[in-house]
Amino acid sequence: MNAQVWMGILLPFLGTSLGAAMVFVLKDSISDGLQRTLTGFAAGVMVAASFWSLLQPALEGAAHMGKLSFIPAAAGFLVGIGFLLLLDNVTPHMHMDEQSEGPRSSLKRTTKLILAVTLHNIPEGMAVGVVYAGWVAGETGVSRAAAFALALGIALQNFPEGAIVSMPLRAEGMAKGRTFWYGVLSGIVEPIAALITIAAASAVVSILPYLLAFAAGAMFYVVVEELIPEMSEGKHSNVGTVAFALGFVLMMVLDVALG
Secondary structure, three states: OOHHHHHHHHHHHHHHHHHHHHHHOOOOOOOHHHHHHHHHHHHHHHHHHHHHHHHHHHHHHOHHHHHHOHHHHHHHHHHHHHHHHHHHHHOOOOOOOOOOOOOOOHHHHHHHHHHHHHHHHHHHHHHHHHHHHHHHHOOOOOOHHHHHHHHHHHHHHHHHHHHHHHHHHHHOOOOHHHHHHHHHHHOOHHHHHHHHHHHHHHHOHHHHHHHHHHHHHHHHHHHHHHHHHHHOOOOOOHHHHHHHHHHHHHHHHHHHHHO
């Protein structure tokens, strides 16, 4: 792989790490309003990236199928939803501890939070990997600029996500350095997932449209199942909606301008 691919793979991880570093800058807790804003922004970025960077290239890559060109996008999207549904059944939700009371240990809360964010990062890493695989293969209509736009968009989305991991852990009394490393480690799965996806995609170039749509479905599942409910909680939830719109427009601009 060339340097441009490595940069694209590592860029989202850098976004998570910088977000986790906010524990050294912000106060010891993150307000509900700010968390809804960050979550809404992340959701908007992911929805826009799913369409312009994943589903649209999947449809273009299957254009030779004529009126049946929707099949790879539809099938891959639904399989991606199903894959995340399966993972969701074996990995705790981020909100499980927020709704529970009783003698649950701080370690258990920490573990569930990190597992939940890691679950979010898997489809994002896969998305970056499959888009760069499509660009390298040169058979899906994915340009280098479009692949970079997706990686940059996910990095922007990962910045608030890194803060959402580290700040609640700090509020529980954990040391700043430790919370930072937990936030960083929650994002390490992204470059790993990207590398695995690139390795697999390069061996099966003919099904890249299916893989692009698979990544889109997985990302959509995260948005609908986790991010949208979180950004809509509590009073004045419209701040999450506004942040969603801003995130969506920013990612759309990046993809169109750079693509």
